[in-house]
Amino acid sequence: MPKTLLSIQGVSKNFDEIEALCEINLDIHSGEIVGLVGSNGAGKTTLLRLMAGVYKPTSGTVNLSNGKPVTSMRHELGVVPESTGLYSRLTAWENIRYHSRMHGISDSVSWARTEKFAEHLDMKDSLSRHTKGFSRGMKQKTALLRALAHGPNILLLDEPTAGLDITSARTVRALVRQLRDEGGTVIYSTHQLAEAEQVCDRIVIIHNGEIRADGSPTILLENTGTDSLEEAYVSLTLDQARTRKEDNARESAFTGWWRRLFTPRTPTTTREVIEDE
Amino acid sequence: MSEGSFLRVRAIAKKEVVEFTRDWRTIIAIIVIPLLMFPLLFILFPVLLESETAELDALELSIVIQTDGLPDNLGENISLNSMDFTIELLPNLTHLSEPGDDLERVRSSSTDAILRFESNDDVWSYAILHLSTSERSNEARNRLLSTLSEWESSEIRERIVQGGMDVNATLDPLRWDGDISDADVATTGEQSGMILSMFIPLVLAIWTYSSAIQPSIDMTAGERERGTLEALLCLPCTRMELLLGKWFAVATITGVGVLLQIFGLLFAIGYLASSSTFLGVPQLSILSIGLIILSIMLFAVMVVAFELALAMRSHSVKEAGSILAPALMLILFPALFTQVINLDGIEGFWFAIPVVNILLALRELLMNRVITEHVLIWALSSVVYASLAAYYASRQFNREDIVTSLS
Numbered sequence: 092m093p094k095t096l097l098s099i100q101g102v103s104k105n106f107d108e109i110e111a112l113c114e115i116n117l118d119i120h121s122g123e124i125v126g127l128v129g130s131n132g133a134g135k136t137t138l139l140r141l142m143a144g145v146y147k148p149t150s151g152t153v154n155l156s157n158g159k160p161v162t163s164m165r166h167e168l169g170v171v172p173e174s175t176g177l178y179s180r181l182t183a184w185e186n187i188r189y190h191s192r193m194h195g196i197s198d199s200v201s202w203a204r205t206e207k208f209a210e211h212l213d214m215k216d217s218l219s220r221h222t223k224g225f226s227r228g229m230k231q232k233t234a235l236l237r238a239l240a241h242g243p244n245i246l247l248l249d250e251p252t253a254g255l256d257i258t259s260a261r262t263v264r265a266l267v268r269q270l271r272d273e274g275g276t277v278i279y280s281t282h283q284l285a286e287a288e289q290v291c292d293r294i295v296i297i298h299n300g301e302i303r304a305d306g307s308p309t310i311l312l313e314n315t316g317t318d319s320l321e322e323a324y325v326s327l328t329l330d331q332a333r334t335r336k337e338d339n340a341r342e343s344a345f346t347g348w349w350r351r352l353f354t355p356r357t358p359t360t361t362r363e364v365i366e367d368e
Numbered sequence: 369m370s371e372g373s374f375l376r377v378r379a380i381a382k383k384e385v386v387e388f389t390r391d392w393r394t395i396i397a398i399i400v401i402p403l404l405m406f407p408l409l410f411i412l413f414p415v416l417l418e419s420e421t422a423e424l425d426a427l428e429l430s431i432v433i434q435t436d437g438l439p440d441n442l443g444e445n446i447s448l449n450s451m452d453f454t455i456e457l458l459p460n461l462t463h464l465s466e467p468g469d470d471l472e473r474v475r476s477s478s479t480d481a482i483l484r485f486e487s488n489d490d491v492w493s494y495a496i497l498h499l500s501t502s503e504r505s506n507e508a509r510n511r512l513l514s515t516l517s518e519w520e521s522s523e524i525r526e527r528i529v530q531g532g533m534d535v536n537a538t539l540d541p542l543r544w545d546g547d548i549s550d551a552d553v554a555t556t557g558e559q560s561g562m563i564l565s566m567f568i569p570l571v572l573a574i575w576t577y578s579s580a581i582q583p584s585i586d587m588t589a590g591e592r593e594r595g596t597l598e599a600l601l602c603l604p605c606t607r608m609e610l611l612l613g614k615w616f617a618v619a620t621i622t623g624v625g626v627l628l629q630i631f632g633l634l635f636a637i638g639y640l641a642s643s644s645t646f647l648g649v650p651q652l653s654i655l656s657i658g659l660i661i662l663s664i665m666l667f668a669v670m671v672v673a674f675e676l677a678l679a680m681r682s683h684s685v686k687e688a689g690s691i692l693a694p695a696l697m698l699i700l701f702p703a704l705f706t707q708v709i710n711l712d713g714i715e716g717f718w719f720a721i722p723v724v725n726i727l728l729a730l731r732e733l734l735m736n737r738v739i740t741e742h743v744l745i746w747a748l749s750s751v752v753y754a755s756l757a758a759y760y761a762s763r764q765f766n767r768e769d770i771v772t773s774l775s
Binding site: 140147165168172173192 | 372375376380383386391595596597598599600601602603604605769771
């Protein structure tokens with residue numbers, strides 16, 4: 092039985108009246124790649140932020156196996172957020188070094204690790220470049236290097252291959268598997284089922300803030316009695332997906348009213364569109 | 369603060385300053401403009417003003433004089449002041465200042481001004497028609513007024529002599545004896561301190577606030593909008609360390625800007641003082657200088673924390689800008705108000721009002737007045753306000769939704 096690294100028990104997360112996550116129970120084990128699969132707005136990013144300690148649960152606990160809160164193991168955490176979070180006026184290496192310093196890692200150790208992975212990701216020549224001109228793929232790779240430079244035990248990746256070309260996406264997936272083989276644990280958020288099937292040992296399907304399934308691809312197929320993961324996913328998420336509302340949750344009532352006041356009614360017919368012109 | 373915590377705060381502050389100064393526009397905003405603003409205003413502007421005045425003085429003006437008889441010496445004086453004139457008959461009007469048929473002539477600048485001059489036995493009446501929106505016309509009016517005034521003075525003198533009286537005793541029966549400046553017992557240094565006390569607190573208040581706006585927004589709402597904050601919040605640093613690091617960075621950038629601006633101001637004043645007898649170097653005791661530095665530091669702690677908090681509350685750069693820019697009024701009005709408060713016998717409560725307290729303290733200290741009661745009130749109240757601002761900022765940095773953006 093693999094060792095439990097992270098235990099999420101009865102976690103719900105509300106943003107005002109919106110329930111982003113509802114009664115989540117999930118154990119993350121050492122040395123596995125866990126795929127969080129779901130549509131936009133399903134709650135994947137919220138769950139990742141809870142695991143990273145950026146959010147506090149409204150109810151329930153996100154603890155380490157020893158019962159300590161997740162914030163106490165941040166030095167063991169490598170995170171690649173959806174936005175990559177790179178500073179455009181810094182070079183790729185300066186971005187990586189900044190985070191390593193915050194982890195208390197010396198520049199030389201950080202450089203050695205970065206150099207090793209940069210070679211793998213074909214990024215070595217780009218480390219001295221400012222990230223401003225980087226393509227989406229290069230930004231993703233830099234963010235990945237930054238997350239790996241301090242030698243984390245757990246990697247939280249939010250849509251790590253979004254916007255990447257086929258070759259880059261393959262390279263990232265291969266690196267993730269390599270990290271798992273070296274004993275690392277990876278939590279991999281994606282809305283691409285095929286990608287999750289390729290990379291992950293275990294797939295957690297999240298829909299409308301609830302976990303609808305949790306297991307290896309084979310178990311998911313068995314439990315749903317379907318022939319493909321796509322069919323399994325569809326059968327588990329028959330209710331209509333909600334839209335992503337979390338970011339707008341904190342807009343004040345007055346701000347919302349004022350915005351609506353200056354928003355004209357959307358036309359419903361072609362005739363109305365022409366009249367609007 | 370532990371060593372690890374200190375290193376993280378330093379790393380945050382260093383990265384923020386490095387990143388901020390990599391934009392050349394920032395260098396112009398925080399170094400070039402503060403450094404050059406006052407020298408340009410105090411040195412170059414007067415030079416420009418002088419050259420404009422010289423240009424006006426060199427103008428040959430053309431005027432019309434409508435009169436029923438112009439004294440010869442007045443006509444000569446008008447010619448001597450570079451004004452060509454033609455003489456016309458006075459129009460038939462109730463009052464000389466009514467434009468009448470001459471309105472269009474002046475409005476169309478076909479003449480720079482019209483002097484109407486009418487003799488009534490021993491007195492004369494006059495009016496000058498001019499166009500106040502035209503520089504030439506204004507200049508013509510000023511030259512005519514000056515010429516008429518001189519002519520009137522000489523006329524008065526002549527009449528006094530004709531009346532058998534002494535001109536000086538009649539016109540100047542009360543006289544100051546000696547040099548006026550000798551009678552002021554304040555030293556030149558004290559006078560300079562008083563003059564500086566009218567400038568420096570105002571400059572400090574406004575510049576401290578305004579130069580902190582851009583970095584405060586960039587390091588909070590900017591990070592939030594660009595999505596860099598989320599990665600930062602996943603790092604093993606506390607929100608307080610994050611706030612402290614960013615506070616140090618904004619305070620450093622603002623401090624450099626304010627110091628350079630004061631340096632520029634002192635340079636400009638020094639330049640003016642070198643050619644002036646009334647302006648000198650202010651005389652300040654070591655205690656006054658120390659208290660000035662303390663008051664500026666407390667003010668900076670409060671202002672930067674307040675701005676960081678407001679910016680962190682905002683979901684986007686645009687929102688932060690539209691909150692922080694008008695909030696300048698919270699500094700500007702007290703700053704302007706403070707300039708007119710009389711410091712002699714001032715009540716202690718003034719030194720407990722936020723913003724006003726530090727600005728009044730600066731005014732007193734620049735005049736080398738160290739009044740223990742006032743120092744205690746402004747220092748304690750400023751510590752309280754700075755702590756409240758820092759607490760408010762820490763609350764904003766601890767908000768969960770700072771990771772999300774509305775953009």
